[in-house]
Amino acid sequence: MDRRGASGCGSSAHKPAVLAVSVGGRRILSAVNPAAEALGLLPGLTLADARARVPGLDVANADPEGDAAALLRLAQWCGRYSPWTVPHGADSVLLDITGCAHLAGGEDRLGAALFERLARRGIGARLGIADTIGGACAIARGGGHAVNIVAPGATRDALAALPVRALRLGGEMAAALERLGLRHIGDLYRLPRAALAQRFDAALMTRLDEALGEEREALSPLPPAPPRWTRRQFAEPIAARDSIEAAIRVLLESLCRSLGEEGLGARLLVLTLHRVDGESASLAVGTARPNRDAAHLMRLFAERIERIDPGLGIEDMMLAARRAEPLGARQLALPRAGQDGVTADDAAMLIDRLANRLGARSVGRLVPRAAHLPERAQHFVFAFATGGDAFRADQPRPVRLLPFPEPIEAIAPVPDDPPLNFRWRRRLHRVARAEGPERILGEWWRGEREAELLRDYYRVEDEDGRRYWLFRAGLYRPDAAARWFLHGLCA
């Protein structure tokens, strides 16, 4: 099953679209949609060539890890049809439906239903049902229908006409077989076993035997659900706030334990509730730093429990850490020695509580950014965002930067000496000491206005010992009065 084929690039399937990977400095097509294939763009072509041939080609980056993760989720999702599901290779999911098919009304109806559901989720798939894993894989790949079912005991005949590639062989071995003219699985039946075994890797015989049921192949089902989520079903549906809170607490403790084992802390928790009436609801909680303190996380949930509408009752609850980041092992519950010191953790917890109460987009902080223009040298981020450069230390900056530079009147020798005095908010300040100019230009690539922006900054101290950060906008021009501003207050 293709997670998104190449057609899921967000555009219509009629427009040529490709996925590209970087291979040794070159960008190579890794997957193409039918429209692109029709234009002769095949995987393996360089992106440059593809572009030269089809200007305006839709290109997205291939994401093998994302694909694998999605396949895993899909395998989990398939759990509704069988307890034994597992991703297989890069693009398949195996389901052991032994004893399950009748629940769906037989193999054909199970197949049809599964296909239908997948289609509704926008997933193109081909299904194969056979006696053996190898047989099912082969018929799914080579069978030519959406749902291919091999009758019990008919595997050998059903596979004869399929290409050898359908046997889950490595590309090289398949190519070697094809080069010998052995293109169909049936061609292999006709050759002496010994002669084949002598010439090819043992994998060939193994795969063939597996497909034909002559060798047992066991399906190793998915490992127990990943520890980053935990689930609880209730014998009696619950609806009371206390019960819900207690249930969340239990889930949180269990989740935090398993996060601890992995050395992780949660950044985003999602609680999913399934109600008796079949509806489901979810509640998300974020944190500013990785956290697995159940009590802290409980507080975050507790503040929002009333938003949960239990309806006629909740029968099932699942808590998942959607985002988790490394968090070293540490003692969580010990009382801190000096309660007066505010640690980064305390700040983070405060941010968590504020942000979860007011909304993540209502709480923010300033982080530094490498930019010459003072007003761009820091920026506002929402509570849960990370990152930010270090504040610059080599150039003196005022402790307080005014939100907007305030116009002042100043007298200064031309062309660029520091001012002798200036009037700010109606008060005249005589400059006792001054330093400058520090010349800062706009970011010319942002447009014409920026390209013309020029400021000469001065640090000045008035006769009262107060220090200010002033600038003159633009170079001195004899024909125009200089425009001065006050931009910050220094320590």
Place this chain on the structure above:
Amino acid sequence: MSRYAELQATSNFSFLRGASHPHELVEQAKALGHRAIAITDVNTLAGIVRGHIAARELGMRFVVGCRLEVEAPGSVVAFEATNESPEKFAAGPMRGVLCYPTSRAAYGRLTRMLTRGKQRAEKAKCKLFYDDLLAFGDGQIFVALPPAEIDGDFADFLRRLAADFPGHVYLALQHLYRGDDARLLHRLDELARETGVPTVATNDVLYHTAARRRLQDVLSCIREGCTLAEAGYRLNAHAERHLKSPGEMARLFRGYEDALARSVEIAERCRFSLDELRYDYPDESGGHGGTPQARLESLTWNGAAWRYPDGVPEHVTRHIDMELRLIEKLGYAPYFLTVNSIMKEAKRREILCQGRGSAANSVVCYCLGITAVSPEMIDVLFERFINEERREPPDIDVDFEHERREEIIQFIYEKYGRDRAALTATVIHYRPRRAIREVGKVLGLSEDVTAALAGTVWGWYGDAIERKHVRDLGLDPADPTLALALELATEMVGFPRHLSQHVGGFVITNGLLEEIVPIEKAAMKDRTVIEWDKDDIDALRMLKIDILALGMLTAIRRGFDLIAAHYGKRYTLATVPKEDPAVYEMLQHADSIGVFQVESRAQMSMLPRLKPREFYDLVIEVAIVRPGPIQGGMVHPYLRRRNGEEPVTLPAGKDELKEVLGKTLGVPLFQEQAMKMAMVAARFTGAEANGLRQAMATFRNNGTMPKYKDKFIQGMIANGYEADFAQRCFRQIEGFGEYGFPESHAASFALLVYASAWIKRFYPDVFTAALLNSQPMGFYAPAQLVRDAREHGVEMRPVDINFSAWDSTLEIEQREISSGGDAGAGGEVGGIKEVGRRALRLGFNQVKGLAQEAMDRLVRQRGAGYRSIDDVTRRSGLDRKSLERLAEADAFRSLGLDRRQALWAMKGVEVAPPEMFAARPEPTPDMPAPLPEMKLGQHIVEDYHWTGLSLKAHPLSFLRSGLARRGIVPARELRGRRDGERLTVAGIVLVRQRPGKGNVVFVTLEDETGIANLVVWIPVFERFRRIVMGARMIACTGKLQIQGEVIHVVAETMRDMTPALRRIGGEDGPAQGQLELAIHSHDFH
């Protein structure tokens, strides 16, 4: 008026740092009234010649210097004490020091220091230690550059430097608008007083005008690998790093007037000029005594006697005398001796070589055997070669067999020493594609957009990114970011990006080369490269010899060897029978595949029109299909006159031109003619004429062209020529400038045209074998060479383990080895039958992925022949991969096995190292396996995949019935059709070519019957762009155009037939992963 000289200017030869060309800095400094300027690039002198030239032209003082990045004392001691790699030790802080030599000797020490630093670092890097300053610092003036943080360490460094070089050390003061400049200047000034080091003001210039700040930001981002938005503090906050006027500098350095004045003082102390570099020719006396001139004269006269066994004609004697006198006067004799000794060595090693280019304008070169063009063949224009007024050294280019040139290069290193010989550099400049890609990335344009923009200048397109193309991409050229990207990319085009090695230009000196110019390691092993390129060398009048590689010489030498081996006649370039009419007859029919120079589409359509009848026609043929004559509109007039369709007229009453243009029927075709016309008709002096030629091609292309143009056209009009004629003449000269093709050069090439055509005409088997063994070269892939050979009646035989050698070989007899059973006794296998012409057996070198060493072993062990697969695996000692490769290449036919059966059998055999054979049991015979038979079509596909060609059939023969149903005409039938008829041809794409900036694309299609030549005009090309560029098989409908023997199809519509090729492998198409027909076209621009 203040006096100031900028002593710290970084040019764009500090790659990705400086944002102005050296000449721009010099010109700006001059305009601002600086007393002098120094270009101080980081650890390099690569840009100083350009600066020097620009300064010389402006009458400006130029101070030679550079900025050294030196590892301060500390780690060096540890390094030398333990003799271990210095990286293991904590590096001391890097210190920037400007260094200016005060004398020629000090300059030599500076270049040696840089050479030392470059040789201990990786390529393009330089690693200098403080000890280097001590070793080479005598006579230098040092200016210490203050670091961002002025601390005790720096003070110590400064003290130490001052103590080591008393009176030669200064401290730089800079006013860089950091805000705390006053404080900084004060501190530095105090430090200077304290250490007794005088200060000097500089502006640490990165660009000549403030406008270049944007480009400098872009360069910084490229260097740092970030976008402008991400760059942050890696960019400068302002645009103050430009050259400032002395007045402005005086204002900034109020209170430090002495520091300002010292800039001029240092410039005065550093009087060394590059003009002092005196180039010394290598000593070629070779222990013979006597002056080089005497030796040259005796060699020349001996050579003349050899060239003219019946006595040297009078006019030749006169010419030789004249040349020798001039050579003596200018002191060039050693140069000729050097070239002569190199060529003598090549001849001793039996490496084919031939001088070309302007040297062919010298009779002395002819007598010495450096060139092969006799003065009888062409008009010798010695001025083109050596010009007294120009005083630039002569330039001799020599071609060697491409496979053996390295021997000569190493010989030169050996003979003259690595300290006296090195390759010249080539400056790799930013080209539009690269520029727009990198600028776009820095501006944050998506990769899609930059790739698309770069794509518009993709190969076939010319130099600039045209607005129209931007619009064609669906992008708005007025979009501010896009406009900015285009503007900055345009500004960046022509900036040096890195230094590379010249293809073969050697500089050889008598003294130490490293005392003239820094030498660095080249990317290739065992090569050393100087920092200056060809133009720099020329400007400094240093001698250069171009040791070039020419594939055709290899092929011709192989051809002569094969003729000697198989036909018992030994030829050399000089003894090939001359002026054989059969050779010209062949060329007149454009039967020239594989022939040197005249095998391209354009040449092939010219040959039947020009109809060469004698050697001089070949000279014209080579030169006429060139941008110069084409852009100058000279081709058609010449052809018309040649065919008698137009009278040969010269501008009325202009007999002076008859001498110049007579032999080209009044149409100027050669560079020499253009120069002579400038001299005769426009009254240029010889030096002016040459300056005109150079103005186009060199880096000093700073607007001198219009000057020459006016002078040329006005001069001609003043002499009574028509303006139109003058204009046309000049247009042609402009064409020459870019793609110069002088007569002397064309004549040297024409010799090889004739020699290769002669071999093709009389020994097509030899010719094809020689070409196949010299690949890659020329215009056509082996498949076309083989096809052409077959059309000339050469029997081709496939690669076979029992008959092939590594190279393609010629076979006399019909041989056969029966598979399995006894193949006769001893070496007697099969019957021997002499055939008139040798058959050509393809060599293992045609098979992809085989190693020569392994195949040589296979051949050595072959003895009487391999009798079975098992025999091969046991005796050949080949590994499984090579054996399977041979099976894939279908090389087991002599054992009665096709590739599939061989592969099957091969997979069943155990391959073991030879020493284990003894212990191995005899293999059991393999039961034949019931493998499906491989269809012929699939064999063809496999043949193409593994050997690039198939002798079994042409791929299109499998499609012919289908093509015929669609009314597609086989290529062979085009000849019988009507001119102007509309028809459809189809074939696999052999060659795509878009000449120059032309408005046409040539596509060559091949089917099983022959070749069809398409002419695709640009509107059609644009419509079918994807097909023209991507399809491997094309069906093209268009109008047939027949002009004599030249047949084109002028394309109207095209269809991509590539899917049809997939059907060749089998009825149901290849399975996934099965090979598809692999045909690679050659694309030329």
